[in-house]
Amino acid sequence: MQAVGLGLFLMLLPRAGRCAPPAAISCSQGLACRLLEMDVLCSPGDMVLSADPVLVPTHMRMESVLHCAGASECSPCVRVELQLAVLGSPEEAPGEGIRDSRGKDALQHWDGGPLLSWMLLSAWTNPSSRCVAMEVRLPRALARPNQTVGSVRFDCFEVALRGLVHVTSYTSPRYWEVLSQTHRVSDCSWPAAQGTIRLCQVPKVQVSMGPEEAVVQVQDVPVGQNFTLWFYRNQTRELKGLSPKTVRGPQNYSLPSSQLLPCLCLQVWPDVVDSPRTSLCPFSQDPAAWTHLWAQARVTLQLRGGMLNCSVSVPCAVSGELMPCWRPKSARLCHELPHLRQALTLSTKSYYEFQTLQPHPNLCVQVRSAGHVRLTQCLQEGAVPGRPADLLLMETKDPQGNMLLCAMEQGSCVPLASSTSMGVGVGALEQQLQQAVREGQCMQVWSAEGSRVGTGWACSLENYLRARWALAWMGGLLSTCCLLFLFLLKKEDLKGWLKFLKEGYSSEGxxxxxxxxxxxxxxxxxxxxxxxxxxxxxxxxxxxxxxxxxxxxxxxxxxxxxxxxxxxxxxxxxxxxxxxxxxxxxxxxxxxxxxxxxxxxxxxxxxxxxxxxxxxxxxxxxxxxxxxxxxxxxxxxxxxxxxxxxxxxxxxxxxxxxxxxxxxxxxxxxxxxxxxxxxxxxxxxxxxxxxxxxxxxxxxxxxxxxxxxxxxxx
Missing domain, CATH: 3.40.50.11530 (Rossmann fold)
Known part of the structure; x- marks a missing residue:
């Protein structure tokens, strides 16, 4: 009767007609198991109830192992281990099933023999699937209802590197719920794969830096295996002029220093479909590569709808800061405006908008990275309102609400009484400048709204300086008369004092x-x-x-x-x-x-x-x-x-x-x-x-x- 049942089982589960790789099953002590078929057509079907105890899989565990035909000819596969238990009375079976009276009669015939279970393991990977049939026997004397009695292990389902396999397990007929689990095989970083799987045997790459070029050395190329070497920029995945190169044995490749950039990387992989790739970015910390990067970078200031916009173009993504600054006419340094610095990541082409700034000829933008100013760009004179000779003031309020003005110098706000902006002391002009701000005669550079500092004003000193020069001429004439009078009184002392003035404050210092x-x-x-x-x-x-x-x-x-x-x-x-x-x-x-x-x-x-x-x-x-x-x-x-x-x-x-x-x-x-x-x-x-x-x-x-x-x- 058992032989007839097995024959019916194999008829219901026909062979798939494909050649399966060597496989084996093993079971723990007390169990007897054998592999029936490697490729069958299987389906869980409905769950049935059995009046007698039955042997069913209750837990499943999977692990990645190697299937080797030789010392260095291995492929990854997945081992499946099932924990088995004896299912007791029907009341303890989960859910509702269909009573299998025919199966019950068959089992009753074997009351004096071992418990027999036909189990199926179904593995699905993209784009193939496989179903394995196994037979497991348990002596009746070792059967303990509702207890784990041992395990059975199947070696193994072949899977590609980085592949995903989905495995289900159940009995036929199905007396228990379907076990289901998914497992992913590692890539070439898997220690067991290195040196045993051919796809993971990639050559070594070493880079030597020279004064005018960099030499890429491809070493330890496996015999009989071709590889592809590809240079690219890691954020664009392309590099004009450098197409993939085929490697056949150890070779050297030279790159001109002008092409070296921190984001220049290379990949090497064997000439096999869907093979793993080894990546290397050897120039990320090279000073010469960073110098070439900033030489190719560009920053542009422009007006769009009356708003100041900035575009930054860099060949590699890099972290940095945008710093608005103020550079008066004929000044060498650009003084940073307080609390307007923006930390950002510069990509290949980036656009930024300064909503609190009003365009002025003295406004510039600097790009700062790694603690140094890399790029500076200013607005063109005549393109926007304002005069390059304007003085930059910052308006704040004291606790009583009174206006306070200070001059922006060297990145600091200096009281007007101590300011020497544009080479002229402006402390005496404080009242006039305050009035000019109140009456709207100064141009607003930035507003206090949304800013941690006061409002910025660009004020012209031209009118005040003309009045001061007129007073200075009158004072000069009076001083000349006094000097002539002193010359008559004390000629020798006057000569020494005039010499001091000539060599002293009149010089640049x-x-x-x-x-x-x-x-x-x-x-x-x-x-x-x-x-x-x-x-x-x-x-x-x-x-x-x-x-x-x-x-x-x-x-x-x-x-x-x-x-x-x-x-x-x-x-x-x-x-x-x-x-x-x-x-x-x-x-x-x-x-x-x-x-x-x-x-x-x-x-x-x-x-x-x-x-x-x-x-x-x-x-x-x-x-x-x-x-x-x-x-x-x-x-x-x-x-x-x-x-x-x-x-x-x-x-x-x-x-x-x-x-x-x-x-x-x-x-x-x-x-x-x-x-x-x-x-x-x-x-x-x-x-x-x-x-x-x-x-x-x-x-x-x-x-x-x-x-x-x-x-x-x-």
Missing amino acids: ALRGRRALILYSPDHAGFERLVSTLASALSQLQLSVSLELWSRAELGAVGPMQWIHAQRLQVLEEGGIVILLFSRGAVARCTQWLLRVQGELLPQTEPHSTFLASLNCILPDFLAGKAGGHYVVACFEDLLRPADIPELFRSVPIFTLPSQLHTFLLALAGVAVGREQKGSLKKHAMWISDSLQRAICECQLQEPEGRCPPPVCP
Whole structure:
């Protein structure tokens, strides 16, 4: 009767007529199993109920293995393992089925023999499928209803690399639910596949950089296997002039240095359909490749519907920042506008719109990447309203709602009283400029809406300068008369004074174009006036000075740490110098900082002071020995002894003021100072020393141990 049932089973499940690869099944101890057919036509059908216990698969597990015909001739396949259990009474079977009375009679005939189960494994992959028939026997003595009794394993279903296989399992007739599971085979990164699967045996690629070309070496090409080598840009998947090349054995390929870009990559793969590919991008960190990238990049400014638009074209995708900046007429540097920088990823062709900016001839856009300005593009003069000689002002409000104006210089907002914009002091014009802003005579560059800073205005100084020049001519005539009168009184002294004017402030100055950042501790109002006196004197010598006292509006908007970090970075990038101006308060704060316990809260200080914040930025340079050439230390000799300055800061030159003012100015000017400029700085030092001495005396009067007699201070 069993033979008749098996024959009926095979008739119902005919052979597929295809040649199947070698396969095998195995089962755990106590079970007997054999493979019936490798290719049959199968279907789950309806579930039936059995009055007697039956052997059914309850769980399925799959894993990727290798099927090998030789040591290096392997292919991936999927092994299937089924956990088997004895299904008890019909009440415990899930769902409703069709009672198989004919099957029940057949099973009753075998009451004294083992439990027999015919099981099917159906595997589907795109574009083929396979169904395997197995027979499993369990001795009746080992049957335990509703318990796992062992397992059966099938080796195996062949699947391609990266292939997906869907396997189902059930009995015939079906006494239990259909088991279903999906499994994906790994790619050539699978350790078992490397060295055993022919498709995964790709050659090695090594790149050697030369001064004019790069050499790509293809090594370890398997014998008898052809490969394709392809160069491409990783975001466009194309590269003109470099078509795929066929590799037949070890070869070298040369690439001109002009074609090297950070996104230039290569792929190599065997000449087999749907084969895996090995990718390599060897130039992503090469400095020469980055130089070629920025040489091919372009930035364009244009107006669309009255709105300022910017387009950036780069051959490779790169992260960067767009920085709107302001470059006055005949200026070399473009000063960044505060809080308008945009971080972005530049693609092959990118477009950006500045909604808060109004077009002006002085507006430019810079592209910054990896900490450096790579591209700069400005609007053309005459293409938009405004004059290149306009002065850029920023309008803010004080707590009472009154208008405050400051001039944008070197990326900072400087009070008009201290501004030397365009080489002209504009402090005396503050009232006129405020009136011009109120009456709409100035052009709005950016609006306060949506901005973290105030409104920007471009104001013309032409009318005011003409009036000032008229007054200057009248003053000049009066001065000439006075000079002639003095010439008659004291001819020799007049000659010396005229010579000083000729060599002094009338010259361009040795400090012109240099930039400096002054860091100090605001001990009290008298010391701040002293620091302002020094900074103003340096500004008169055409040194661009950044000072906390002059940037309180911006400091309040961004915070001390962000302000000092941005100022220090700009000064060092432009070859400037940082001046550490020590006082008793600075020494006390610095000592407290250096001796603080880790985890202790920072000491409290004034809300606008940057001195403690500056220690975070400058201490790493001193601790690493990198402060030389970038920092100088100074103190006022009547207020602090040089010996009181902490030892850490003595690795750079220390100047006592005003006695060493001349050498201090020479240090700020740098090495490129001529003999005439040295003489001019010496005369300036004499004039500045008088101003500093008066300010020092006023400062001493505000200190508890000040000993400067009041009559000496004017």
